[in-house]
Every structure is written in C-alpha cells, then in structure tokens.
Amino acid sequence: MSSENLFELNNVAKRFTKGKETISIFEGLNMHIKKGDFMAIMGPSGSGKTTLLNLLGGVDQPTSGEITFAGQRIDNLSESKLAKWRANNIGFIFQFYNLMPMLNAAKNVELPLLLTNLSSSERKKQVATALQLVGLSDRAKHMPSEMSGGQQQRVAIARAVVSDPTFLLCDEPTGDLDRQTADEILEMLQLLNRQFGKTIVMVTHDPSAAKFASHTVHLNKGKFVKAEELMA
Amino acid sequence: MSTLLSQSAAVIKMNIQSLPRRLWMSLAMVFASAVVVAILLAFLAMAKGFDATMQSAGSDDIAFFMRVGSAAELNSSASREQVNLIENAPGIMRDEQGPMVSAELYVIVDGVKKSSQTEANLPLRGLDQRGVTMRKGFTLVAGRMFEPGTDELIVGAGVLREFDGFDLGQEIRFGKYTWKVVGVFSAGGNVFESELWADAKVIQNLYNRGSSYQSVRARLEPGASLDAITAYLKSEPRLTHEVQTESAYFAEQGKSLAYMAMFGWVISCIMALGALAGALNTMYTSVSDRAMEIATLRAIGFSNFSAFIGTMAEAMALAVLGSLLGSLVAYIFFDGLNASTLGGSFTQVVFSFKLTPELFANGITLALIIGFVSGFFPAWRAARVPVILAFQAGR
Numbered sequence: 001m002s003s004e005n006l007f008e009l010n011n012v013a014k015r016f017t018k019g020k021e022t023i024s025i026f027e028g029l030n031m032h033i034k035k036g037d038f039m040a041i042m043g044p045s046g047s048g049k050t051t052l053l054n055l056l057g058g059v060d061q062p063t064s065g066e067i068t069f070a071g072q073r074i075d076n077l078s079e080s081k082l083a084k085w086r087a088n089n090i091g092f093i094f095q096f097y098n099l100m101p102m103l104n105a106a107k108n109v110e111l112p113l114l115l116t117n118l119s120s121s122e123r124k125k126q127v128a129t130a131l132q133l134v135g136l137s138d139r140a141k142h143m144p145s146e147m148s149g150g151q152q153q154r155v156a157i158a159r160a161v162v163s164d165p166t167f168l169l170c171d172e173p174t175g176d177l178d179r180q181t182a183d184e185i186l187e188m189l190q191l192l193n194r195q196f197g198k199t200i201v202m203v204t205h206d207p208s209a210a211k212f213a214s215h216t217v218h219l220n221k222g223k224f225v226k227a228e229e230l231m232a
Numbered sequence: 233m234s235t236l237l238s239q240s241a242a243v244i245k246m247n248i249q250s251l252p253r254r255l256w257m258s259l260a261m262v263f264a265s266a267v268v269v270a271i272l273l274a275f276l277a278m279a280k281g282f283d284a285t286m287q288s289a290g291s292d293d294i295a296f297f298m299r300v301g302s303a304a305e306l307n308s309s310a311s312r313e314q315v316n317l318i319e320n321a322p323g324i325m326r327d328e329q330g331p332m333v334s335a336e337l338y339v340i341v342d343g344v345k346k347s348s349q350t351e352a353n354l355p356l357r358g359l360d361q362r363g364v365t366m367r368k369g370f371t372l373v374a375g376r377m378f379e380p381g382t383d384e385l386i387v388g389a390g391v392l393r394e395f396d397g398f399d400l401g402q403e404i405r406f407g408k409y410t411w412k413v414v415g416v417f418s419a420g421g422n423v424f425e426s427e428l429w430a431d432a433k434v435i436q437n438l439y440n441r442g443s444s445y446q447s448v449r450a451r452l453e454p455g456a457s458l459d460a461i462t463a464y465l466k467s468e469p470r471l472t473h474e475v476q477t478e479s480a481y482f483a484e485q486g487k488s489l490a491y492m493a494m495f496g497w498v499i500s501c502i503m504a505l506g507a508l509a510g511a512l513n514t515m516y517t518s519v520s521d522r523a524m525e526i527a528t529l530r531a532i533g534f535s536n537f538s539a540f541i542g543t544m545a546e547a548m549a550l551a552v553l554g555s556l557l558g559s560l561v562a563y564i565f566f567d568g569l570n571a572s573t574l575g576g577s578f579t580q581v582v583f584s585f586k587l588t589p590e591l592f593a594n595g596i597t598l599a600l601i602i603g604f605v606s607g608f609f610p611a612w613r614a615a616r617v618p619v620i621l622a623f624q625a626g627r
Binding site for chain 2: 050053054057060083088090100111112115116117171
C-alpha cells in the first residue's frame with residue numbers, strides 16, 4: 001500500500017441475493033483514495049455509488065475482497081468494532097442532514113463527542129469551535145425546525161467535523177439545496193479539504209457540485225469509467 | 233464504559249423528547265397500563281381492606297373458645313356449665329369481679345343495605361360489660377351504652393354507615409321483637425363495627441337460647457400458654473371446645489376474601505396481555521418512527537446497545553407513567569371506599585378498601601413487566617436497524 005493512500009479497495013465484490021437471484025453490484029473493484037483528496041463520485045442511478053459509499057463508510061461489508069483504511073483492514077471488523085472505527089475516523093454528511101429534530105444545533109453537534117472521554121466543558125468548547133467554523137455560533141440554541149436547509153446542512157457539517165475525523169463522507173450533500181446555498185456548502189467542504197486537510201469523498205448527481213472536488217470518478221454498472229464513456 | 237453510559241443517556245433523553253411525535257400511541261400505552269394497574273389495585277385493596285378489618289379485631293392476649301369443628305361463632309355453642317368450666321382454665325386473668333371471661337351469643341338479623349336496598353344478614357351479638365371491655369379500640373361515638381335487661385342495642389359505626397334504619401334513637405324490628413338504638417360505637421374500623429350489640433341475657437330470652445352461649449372470650453395472664461389450656465380442655469370430658477387466640481381466629485376469617493386478591497391477579501394478568509399487545513404495537517411504531525434517527529446515530533458510531541437501552545427506557549417510562557396514573561386513580565376512587573360483603577359467619581362485614589405501599593409496589597411491578605416485555609422485542613429490532621437506512625432518509 002502506498003503510504004499516501006488513506007483508503008484502498010482491492011478486488012472488492014459486492015453481491016445481493018434476492019430470492020433465487022444473485023445481483024452483482026461490484027466484481028473485482030479496485031480503487032484508492034489518497035490522504036487529503038477531495039473526490040467526487042458521479043454516476044447514474046444503480047451504478048453502485050451508494051453501495052460504494054456504504055462500503056467506504058463501514059456501514060456495509062463486501063462479499064469478498066479487502067478494504068483497508070490507513071493500512072488497517074476494515075472489511076472483516078465486527079459490527080461493534082466498525083461502530084468504534086466510524087466514531088474515530090469518519091464524519092458523515094447526509095443529503096437530508098439527518099439532524100435529531102428534538103435537539104438544538106449545539107446538542108446535535110455534540111453527539112459524536114459523547115463517544116469520547118471528553119468532559120462536558122471540553123465538549124462545549126469543541127462544539128462552539130465547530131459551530132464557529134460553519135458560521136452558526138449565533139444559532140447554537142436553535143432547533144433544526146427553526147433553521148433553513150442550508151443552515152441545517154452546516155450544522156450537519158459541524159457535527160461531522162467536531163470530533164476531528166480524518167475522512168468525510170458526503171452523500172449528495174447539496175441535493176436538497178438551492179444553487180446559491182449549495183455553492184456555499186461546497187465552498188465549506190473545499191475549505192475543510194484545503195485548510196484542514198480533510199480527505200473527502202462526495203457522491204453527487206450534480207456536475208456543478210463535482211467541480212468543487214479536486215477530481216471526479218465516474219461509476220457505471222459497478223465499474224469506474226471515463227466521463228466520455230458515461231455520456232456515450 | 234463511560235462513553236456507553238453517556239451515549240445511552242443521550243439516546244434515552246432523545247427518545248423521551250421525541251414522545252410528543254407519537255403522543256396518541258404513547259398515551260394509549262400509558263392508559264392501558266393504568267387500567268390494568270387500577271383494576272389490580274382495586275381487587276387487592278378490597279382483599280386487603282377485608283383482611284385488615286378482620287385482623288385488627290383480634291388480640292393475642294384474648295383466648296377464644298368455640299365448640300370443636302365450628303368454623304365460625306355462628307356454628308358454635310357453649311352451655312352455662314361449660315362456660316363455668318372454662319372460667320377455671322389455667323392462665324385466665326382474674327380481677328376483683330372474678331375471671332375475665334365473656335360468654336357471648338351471636339344471632340343473625342336482617343338489615344337493608346343503603347346501596348342496593350336489598351336485605352342482608354347482620355350479626356346481633358349478645359354480651360355484657362365484661363365483653364365490651366375486651367374489645368380493643370372500643371369507644372361510644374354517640375348515645376350511651378345499652379342498659380342490661382332491656383331491649384336496647386348499640387350499633388357499630390359500619391352498620392350505621394352501610395345500612396338503613398339504625399340511626400340513634402330509632403326503633404327497629406327483628407322478627408317479633410322491637411329494639412331501640414341507644415348508642416353508636418366505633419372499634420377502630422375492625423369487624424366489630426359490623427355488628428349490633430345488646431345484652432346477652434335478653435337475647436337468650438328472646439331467641440329461646442336458655443342459658444347457653446355460643447363463644448367464650450377470656451383475657452390471658454401475661455405469658456399464659458394456650459397449650460396448657462388445650463391440655464385442660466382435653467382433660468375435662470364435659471368440655472367439647474378448642475381454643476385459639478382471638479387474633480388467630482380472625483386471621484383465619486380474613487382469608488375468606490383472599491380469593492379476591494387471586495381473582496384480581498388473574499383478571500389483571502389477562503388484561504395485561506391485552507395491554508401488552510397494544511404496548512408492543514406502540515413500541516414497534518416508536519422504533520419505526522425513529523428508524524432514521526437510530527440509523528444516523530449508529531452511523532456516527534453510537535452502539536447498538538444504546539439503541540436497545542433507549543427503546544427499553546422509553547417502554548419502561550411509559551409503563552411507569554401508566555402505573556402512577558393507575559395508582560392515582562385507584563387511590564382516588566378506591567382507597568377508603570366502604571363496602572360490605574358476606575363474612576365467615578354468613579353475616580355482612582362492613583369494611584373499607586385499603587391501599588398500602590406494598591399494594592402500590594405490586595401494581596408498579598406488573599406495569600414494569602408490561603413495560604419490559606413490550607420494550608424488549610422492539611428494542612431488539614432497534615438494535616438491528618440497518619445503518620444504511622441513514623442514507624435513505626427522505627428517499
């Protein structure tokens with residue numbers, strides 16, 4: 001493994017069984033993600049984007065093959081070890097924000113810190129820093145229902161980075177936002193990548209969003225293809 | 233471990249805070265648990281109240297004599313000669329008037345219940361002043377004591393409360409004879425308050441009992457042995473009696489309504505099954521409602537244990553809330569409720585429903601069982617909500 005690679009997927013296969021039928025999503029998929037990369041993954045519906053996202057996020061496991069993260073295999077970890085691994089290494093940003101509606105912004109951002117041994121005052125400090133980073137210090141006590149979509153997504157970004165994970169996994173992060181707000185969010189992700197060195201993988205349907213990434217890969221029928229092939 | 237606690241605490245708090253989203257389903261579970269607990273407590277309070285009414289009547293230092301084989305005073309008898317022999321038994325306390333013994337009669341008369349206007353049996357006890365002093369907690373709350381040798385009687389406070397026609401100064405007719413109510417007495421809420429008391433000799437005359445009685449009470453000397461008295465009874469061929477403490481007699485009488493507690497448990501358990509079905513539905517709905525939140529927390533790194541505990545805590549909280557509501561309803565509507573039922577001597581015993589901390593604990597325990605079972609399986613499902621679901625929200 002190259003020392004620069006954060007993620008490596010070697011000969012990964014993922015199949016689902018539906019009744020008597022076996023559906024293959026990937027066969028022999030290889031890829032790597034370099035540390036500090038900002039990768040956009042594009043592709044039509046059913047191309048395997050979400051499955052790849054799930055595998056990278058440690059929320060699903062491959063049928064065969066190896067997935068390593070910083071040199072450590074994660075494809076064979078138990079569910080509880082995967083949960084710890086996710087807590088330590090991954091920040092998730094979802095299309096529909098997935099904020100807890102009963103918690104205010106600060107409490108939502110604090111959630112990942114409950115998995116650490118930080119004291120309450122330390123947690124509060126980190127939450128304040130994360131909210132400041134996304135420009136929502138003045139909205140700390142606001143409930144999700146009192147915020148716009150863009151503000152909610154910023155809270156979700158603050159939640160994703162509050163425990164300082166290496167890797168951010170974004171699932172259509174601007175899919176539910178207008179163009180202007182989407183660009184603000186994407187600029188924020190760019191900032192996290194460039195200034196804070198976060199490695200980011202973003203799944204998107206939107207070519208304008210993909211432009212904010214340092215490079216884009218295209219998936220079609222479980223294989224990486226060139227953009228031109230996808231257009232053809 | 234500390235992170236497991238903090239994440240579980242956070243999930244529990246979130247679940248409780250999300251309850252308003254499932255208000256009606258949650259209230260249904262609360263009400264179902266409340267109904268089960270209230271009904272259980274009603275039956276248990278009835279049995280407890282009856283038992284307390286009987287138990288509190290008896291004293292450990294009173295020896296109670298009945299004819300062998302008599303289940304209750306009504307079936308017993310004691311001739312004057314036998315009473316004289318009992319007065320000579322060992323361990324019987326004496327004072328300047330002689331042995332502290334009360335030979336008593338127990339006959340059944342009719343009364344009309346205020347609640348239903350139906351006739352019911354009431355005990356008319358014949359005794360003298362010696363017998364009255366043997367009753368703990370006896371006080372005349374109105375009027376005066378009956379005059380020996382007259383057709384006067386005093387009524388227990390329970391009889392006055394539950395039956396028509398026993399007001400102070402009123403005349404009441406039993407069969408061919410008319411009595412005058414000259415006093416009302418209290419006996420600390422025990423079974424004696426369900427009785428009418430009159431002079432024993434008058435009752436002997438009116439009811440053709442000659443010089444015979446039915447039961448005999450005797451105050452025991454401190455440290456007196458019932459074994460010695462039993463030995464005396466066996467050694468005296470003219471005596472066909474057995475002895476027990478008065479408290480033991482009433483404890484046995486109190487068991488006659490113990491089936492009510494058992495019946496209460498059976499009814500409540502059957503109802504609990506129905507409540508359980510509703511509670512399971514509520515909790516499965518809760519898991520379904522929170523699936524995206526559970527999956528998101530799991531994606532962030534929360535353990536499946538926290539999802540399990542969160543759901544269990546919600547179920548237990550709703551059940552406890554239900555039990556508190558049920559207990560409150562039972563307390564308001566049943567605690568102290570007056571009722572009368574047939575006692576061991578085929579006469580009405582007036583008693584009050586009685587709720588105790590122990591009974592409340594029983595109700596809460598039953599609700600907790602409902603909460604635990606109804607929470608366990610949905611919690612198991614919550615712990616297995618696929619994390620992938622977090623990525624499917626809104627799709």
